[in-house]
Amino acid sequence: MLDIELIRKKPNFVKERLATRDKSLPELVDEVLELDKKRRSILVELENLRAERNKKSKEIGFLRREGKDTSDLERQVKEFKERIEALEEEFRRVQENLRKVMLRIPNLPHESVPVGEDEEDNVEVRRWGELKEFNFEPKPHWEIGESLGILDFERGARLAGSRFTVVKGWGARLERALINFMLDLHISKGYKEILPPHLVRPEILEGTGQLPKFEEDLYRCERDDLYLIPTAEVPLTNLFRGEILKEEDLPIYLTAYTPCYRREAGSHGKDIRGIIRQHQFNKVELVKIVHPETSYEELEKLTLDAEEVLRLLGLPYRVVELCTGDLGFSAAKTYDIEVWFPSQGRYREISSCSNCEDFQARRMNTRFKDSSGKNRFVHTLNGSGLAVGRTLAAILENYQREDGKVEVPEVLRDYVKADLIE
RNA sequence: GGAGAGGUGGCCGAGUGGCCGAAGGCGGCCGCUUGCUAAGCGGCAGAGGGUUAACAGCCCUCCGAGGGUUCGAAUCCCUCCCUCUCCGCCA
Numbered sequence: 001m002l003d004i005e006l007i008r009k010k011p012n013f014v015k016e017r018l019a020t021r022d023k024s025l026p027e028l029v030d031e032v033l034e035l036d037k038k039r040r041s042i043l044v045e046l047e048n049l050r051a052e053r054n055k056k057s058k059e060i061g062f063l064r065r066e067g068k069d070t071s072d073l074e075r076q077v078k079e080f081k082e083r084i085e086a087l088e089e090e091f092r093r094v095q096e097n098l099r100k101v102m103l104r105i106p107n108l109p110h111e112s113v114p115v116g117e118d119e120e121d122n123v124e125v126r127r128w129g130e131l132k133e134f135n136f137e138p139k140p141h142w143e144i145g146e147s148l149g150i151l152d153f154e155r156g157a158r159l160a161g162s163r164f165t166v167v168k169g170w171g172a173r174l175e176r177a178l179i180n181f182m183l184d185l186h187i188s189k190g191y192k193e194i195l196p197p198h199l200v201r202p203e204i205l206e207g208t209g210q211l212p213k214f215e216e217d218l219y220r221c222e223r224d225d226l227y228l229i230p231t232a233e234v235p236l237t238n239l240f241r242g243e244i245l246k247e248e249d250l251p252i253y254l255t256a257y258t259p260c261y262r263r264e265a266g267s268h269g270k271d272i273r274g275i276i277r278q279h280q281f282n283k284v285e286l287v288k289i290v291h292p293e294t295s296y297e298e299l300e301k302l303t304l305d306a307e308e309v310l311r312l313l314g315l316p317y318r319v320v321e322l323c324t325g326d327l328g329f330s331a332a333k334t335y336d337i338e339v340w341f342p343s344q345g346r347y348r349e350i351s352s353c354s355n356c357e358d359f360q361a362r363r364m365n366t367r368f369k370d371s372s373g374k375n376r377f378v379h380t381l382n383g384s385g386l387a388v389g390r391t392l393a394a395i396l397e398n399y400q401r402e403d404g405k406v407e408v409p410e411v412l413r414d415y416v417k418a419d420l421i422e
Numbered sequence: 423g424g425a426g427a428g429g430u431g432g433c434c435g436a437g438u439g440g441c442c443g444a445a446g447g448c449g450g451c452c453g454c455u456u457g458c459u460a461a462g463c464g465g466c467a468g469a470g471g472g473u474u475a476a477c478a479g480c481c482c483u484c485c486g487a488g489g490g491u492u493c494g495a496a497u498c499c500c501u502c503c504c505u506c507u508c509c510g511c512c513a
Binding site: 040043044046047048050051053054056057058059060061062064065070071073074075076077078080081244246369373374375 | 469471473480
């Protein structure tokens with residue numbers, strides 16, 4: 001949620017920044033301004049009435065104690081009541097409308113973010129690793145996985161439909177090894193491991209920005225009004241919702257392995273083959289809750305922490321900075337890490353690291369008391385460290401041999417307890 | 423799932439219809455005092471919002487959430503959420 005005061009004081013600035021995401025957004029700002037103005041004018045009137053009512057009620061108390069008659073005053077207060085109730089009703093209505101609009105406005109892009117429309121305009125920041133030369137035609141991971149008997153798409157579909165896959169044998173083992181390897185690495189960097197609920201209440205998803213706008217993308221358990229988490233970012237970031245933290249508690253570094261559940265409503269034709277885009281996939285997530293002054297430094301560090309996983313695995317990647325038009329709803333700035341897929345001859349997203357500044361904190365009401373005793377919103381960051389399924393796919397492709405077997409990356413050998421998958 | 427108890431400020435905890443935004447304690451901040459990482463004394467301090475040049479003053483709202491009763495609700499009533507105890511069930 002944006003700061004309503006900023007919208008009030010610098011409406012044109014806010015509109016300009018939002019327009020770099022989407023040209024239709026400035027209209028929402030006008031809507032906010034109008035509703036806010038209305039809200040405040042009602043509020044002033046309402047508060048005056050309430051002040052007067054309170055005064056008279058108090059007077060009744062005094063007079064009663066002296067045994068005096070108060071029926072005249074009581075009648076007066078009763079009249080106030082009707083006017084107050086009518087105004088309260090109107091106030092609630094306007095307030096609720098205002099909130100609804102506010103919740104649908106995305107975060108302002110940071111000034112450093114390149115302006116652009118879509119992923120075409122993203123800017124490459126750096127590359128790492130040598131692309132391996134294959135003296136044969138590298139196969140896509142789904143072919144490798146099927147012939148090794150570790151990825152079973154047919155039975156996955158039988159159990160749960162398309163975009164569900166069964167991972168078997170050495171594949172399952174490799175995936176589990178990846179999860180442990182990633183967690184161990186992040187823990188060694190000071191992240192605290194969390195095992196959160198996978199089902200959460202609607203307001204939790206509102207806190208991180210998935211609701212109300214992206215209801216379609218979520219699995220919902222209707223009977224209990226709970227949602228399956230689309231990413232561990234949701235429970236991790238919300239961990240301190242409603243709390244006032246101590247300044248010295250910051251920064252907080254969290255990591256968690258969870259499956260992620262996504263309906264992928266808007267991506268029908270995309271990546272139908274393989275395990276790039278699944279309804280359920282494993283991910284190790286990184287979340288930071290930090291002091292506002294340090295959040296951009298922390299974003300750089302967080303991105304490097306995610307990158308390190310790929311470096312240690314020896315997988316070539318590049319980092320791109322998302323342009324304004326490609327930025328996610330809650331993010332002020334995002335780096336995507338993309339790993340090399342030989343069969344596709346291109347880099348594919350494997351991690352997304354974002355600074356949300358105080359956008360989520362405002363929705364969750366997570367604050368800290370600064371040295372002057374003031375309560376301020378924290379800044380929140382999140383990043384994949386990494387998407388495990390995609391990492392598995394990348395390993396299959398980058399470490400494949402002509403004979404169809406797949407080497408196990410050096411750092412994983414102790415975890416997998418094998419050098420070669422065959 | 424059944425029975426019971428309870429949700430009050432950073433924490434603990436008192437408060438059953440008006441002088442309660444809330445005693446007291448702990449913790450915090452400021453000052454004084456004491457020559458020894460402490461103690462004593464005094465003072466300050468809840469959150470959100472409106473008005474405003476103002477972090478001054480004034481006002482409004484908030485005692486789990488939402489309704490209701492009343493001139494007036496932390497206090498009475500209803501619904502929901504959550505926590506705890508016991509029983510049941512269960513990995």
